[in-house]
Amino acid sequence: MPMMYIGKHKHVVAYPVSRSLITVSAYISDVSKEGTPCGEITAFSPIVKEELLAAFTGWEPEVQVLLRSMNEPMKLPITRVVPLERYSFGRVLIAGDAAHGMPPHQGAGAGQAIEDAYILASLLCHTSSTRESIPKIAKIYNDIRRPEGNRALQASIEFGRLLDLDFPDLEGYKEGDDSMPLEILEALGRKASKDLEWVWKNSVEGDKRRALHMMD
Numbered sequence: 001m002p003m004m005y006i007g008k009h010k011h012v013v014a015y016p017v018s019r020s021l022i023t024v025s026a027y028i029s030d031v032s033k034e035g036t037p038c039g040e041i042t043a044f045s046p047i048v049k050e051e052l053l054a055a056f057t058g059w060e061p062e063v064q065v066l067l068r069s070m071n072e073p074m075k076l077p078i079t080r081v082v083p084l085e086r087y088s089f090g091r092v093l094i095a096g097d098a099a100h101g102m103p104p105h106q107g108a109g110a111g112q113a114i115e116d117a118y119i120l121a122s123l124l125c126h127t128s129s130t131r132e133s134i135p136k137i138a139k140i141y142n143d144i145r146r147p148e149g150n151r152a153l154q155a156s157i158e159f160g161r162l163l164d165l166d167f168p169d170l171e172g173y174k175e176g177d178d179s180m181p182l183e184i185l186e187a188l189g190r191k192a193s194k195d196l197e198w199v200w201k202n203s204v205e206g207d208k209r210r211a212l213h214m215m216d
């Protein structure tokens with residue numbers, strides 16, 4: 001069963017990917033770096049396990065076990081695209097992370113990339129599609145996909161804040177503080193479940209129909 005362990009500017013997500021393997025991601029947010037360029041560090045690099053464990057000292061035993069079980073932990077900066085005003089420029093289109101690279105907090109980036117491709121492929125396969133209609137297809141693709149891609153990007157950013165307890169109302173609480181009322185935590189849990197619903201409840205089919213209608 002997937003688990004999210006949430007804390008102040010830190011959270012851990014774990015879910016099984018087979019009978020004997022669990023994928024574990026531990027997030028440490030430095031909000032002062034939000035919006036700054038990530039520089040050259042864009043790929044995974046090794047992290048010393050002690051450094052990782054030290055960041056989660058005092059967290060529940062389950063988290064300690066999960067982190068200690070990592071064979072070769074790696075670190076990666078969380079990068080995202082600044083919301084774009086256009087996904088198409090004349091005959092040029094961008095899709096996937098190039099258009100709406102988002103933080104991984106809702107596990108939605110690849111799904112959005114596939115939806116881009118699905119809408120684009122549907123337009124290109126339309127009976128009226130020709131070389132000459134590419135600018136029109138590009139415009140329809142932009143009109144349909146940009147609002148949804150940018151919405152998913154924003155939703156993912158906000159979900160990361162929720163998992164990091166990064167709200168003005170919660171500013172008074174610091175890491176290790178166990179005085180947060182249970183009602184607040186329960187309300188956060190309900191909000192997290194609700195905010196994730198779109199990932200499996202939304203369907204791209206309505207957008208596909210709208211896109212094809214715009215081709216007619």
Ligand SMILES: Cc1cc2nc3c(=O)[nH]c(=O)nc-3n(C[C@H](O)[C@H](O)[C@H](O)COP(=O)(O)OP(=O)(O)OC[C@H]3O[C@@H](n4cnc5c(N)ncnc54)[C@H](O)[C@@H]3O)c2cc1C
Nearest residue numbers: 076095096097098101102104106107108109110111112113
């Ligand atoms: C830690 C982490 C966890 C994630 N978890 C999830 C998840 O659970 N669910 C989910 O849906 N998404 C998840 N994502 C996001 C998902 O991986 C991306 O949204 C998705 O891979 C984007 O697909 P893409 O094809 O746009 O880009 P990419 O997968 O980045 O593919 C781009 C490809 O282009 C190649 N390339 C780059 N430059 C050039 C060039 N000049 N010439 C030729 N080739 C080039 C690259 O090598 C790469 O293979 C996660 C991402 C991260 C980092």
